[in-house]
Amino acid sequence: MTVTDELAWLGALQRVLDRSHLWRPDQLAEIVVETLARLDIDATVYLVDHEQRTLRALPVAKQDTPEPEPIDGSVPGRAFALVRSIPAADSPDAARWWVPMVNGTDRMGVLDFRLPAGADPHAPGLQQRCELFAGLVGHLVTTCVPRGDHLHLVRRTQPMSSASELLWQMLQPFTVACDELTVSAILEPSYDVGGDGYDYSFDGPTARLAIFDGVGKGLKAGLGTAVALAAIRAARRAGQDLAGQARAADAALLAEFPDARFVTAFLAELHLQTGELRYLNAGHLPPLLLRSGAAPDELTGGARMPLGLDDPRGELGRRRLQRGDRLLLYTDGITEARDGDGVQFGRDRLVEIVEHHVAAGLPSPETLRRISHAVIEHQHGLPDDDATLVLAEWSPPAVRRTVP
Template sequence: MHDRLIGAQRTLMSAPAHQIVEHLSEYLTEQYAVAALELFQVDYRLSELVPLDGGPAVTHPGAPAWRAFDHLAEVVDGAALWLPVAVRGDRLGVVRITPAPDDPRLRAELAEIADLLGHSLAAAREGTDRYAVAARTKRLTLAAEMQWGLLPGRGRTGPAFALAGQLEPAYAVRGDTFDWSDDLDRLQVVVINGHGEGVAAATLTCLAMNALRNARRAGLDVADQATLADQAIYSYHRGAQHIDALLLDLDLRTGVVTAVDAGSPRLLRLRGGEISPVALEAQDPLGMFDGTMYATQTFTLEPGDRLFVVSDGIVDATARGTRYGENLLDRFLARSGALSPLAAVRSVIGDLRAFIGGETVDDAVAVCLDWTPPGPGDDRRQT
């Protein structure tokens, strides 16, 4: 690693959690003759890039800041250099650096430093509220606060996959959520379609998600994970409350997916520009009955396949007496193949907002997963 990059890393590691941007800006002024470094974080709705210290947000989709965010690439706009800030595929925002260096080697170094900043921001969020608060354009409800605190992030990439998810309405979501974990050659994904209102719905989802994580971290397969979560919910609510869930376990080497459909959200596959449902036998929702035993089902992906999981809050959304419905959703998803997973879920939610003319009344969740196994001789490594 270049000496200046090592210096930037040390600066980020030694800075107080709430001042890492300021300390990094001072370092770049000394080493790169940078006049200003500004951080813009993406907001909870994925619709604004919000400056850390206030000021107008960037909302126009074609703006240089959004091009850097969407394409994970540098964008030079006059005297400004825009760079994406992300960590393992989870896009946090962008930085604007002025003036933009003419030397492409310096810009490449600054891009690496922006990556280091992403990792530092992810760690700093555990110790300060500054960045979480600055990314909000309005106050979260208590239920939404609980739900966002559950999430593993909004995106993740690895050598053989890319995925992303989004909740809606972002600032008032109640029961819908998602989770994932990648380990060696496996990727496990859970999508929950919650029930109920407010904090009661969020509490039920928290119980289900933590039961599923507890079982997963104990090394249980997805069928036993569902069984344990089912028992946890039933023992507390005695069947009065239940939750719909889809559990997926993808073998990243072979593309074989082991699934448990517990009254789950809608699962769709995009292959060769054609969208089609993945047929799974629906089993009882988690917590509905005492002693439910869950069985796994399998299906196989082909390289380049894309999976979508969407909750009924999208399909059943209604505006002016018209239901959004499966046909409109399928047509929209079929055109999303050129988009990244995050751009795809952002577009789905954006299309839904446009359809209903505002935020959804019901909860909605969308998750997009691409399986992109390395080809022969392709030695990809996650960064």
């Protein structure tokens, strides 16, 4: 049996899929490794940590667990960052493929395929077979996460607060894409987030986006955001428009919190064929429309009071996007982050970094990862306030960059 045997690879896919129905989270890596060993391939499954700084190996019984691989400055980190398979020769008679592992377009980690002695890493079809196998494992990681704590623990470098535990269970994956649009998000501090959140939904010709910032800090702020997010999802799924969704959040917050707890939010709908954007701003920072060759444009329409303050206004803002436009949503934890001299990170710096990375052709999720780390470096540590970004790109080329 060789690594170029197509039937052997088909059997490997079938074996992993068959075993996945009943495996425990701690068995995932072991079964993947055992299956690839039948092809004479040594393998390691790596998951990205919550801070998106390192790739952490899933342990396998009776094997030493490799040390974490840094995303910045390593070959596996480059494969993860660029969503691109990268061959890496270890010696004249051995080679390996580092293959990005995604669920749809959400980056989960990488799979390390160490090929047998004498194997040609560029043999026809080998890269595609490695990518197909890694794609299956990426999907199965996602389905396996809710079964236990094992995969959660591998991704964590420290304990998580109750507020973070609550919100992470409600939030969508960091990245989603369809043929016309890619949406990426990131949120810090990973282990102690309070009231920030985001949401999205792709249905038919319409994509819906939202960002939230709950008043206060800690669990109370997280509870307020969780209530607002749940109310908006319920209203949206019941057919309510943006104004109806906001009123549903008002009612839910007023019913649950007698202390007049409120949540700022920006809610938007984008028609994927025409580019028509409709939006409502409930006391949130105005998002930025970024268009090539033009100055950043704030979306200032559709204003109402924050969610939870029972504002009957429902007039929407409107804008017609052009292909290639980018919509950047953010919370004040990004722009108001201060360095040791009190200088804020600021909107202009944020736009400059986004434009730089987009011009460099980076995938949207990698652009946001680098921005969040730039904010942390600016203030020499984790943010004092939640810091959230959502970047939507109405651009087929941007979509293609998120796919392996």
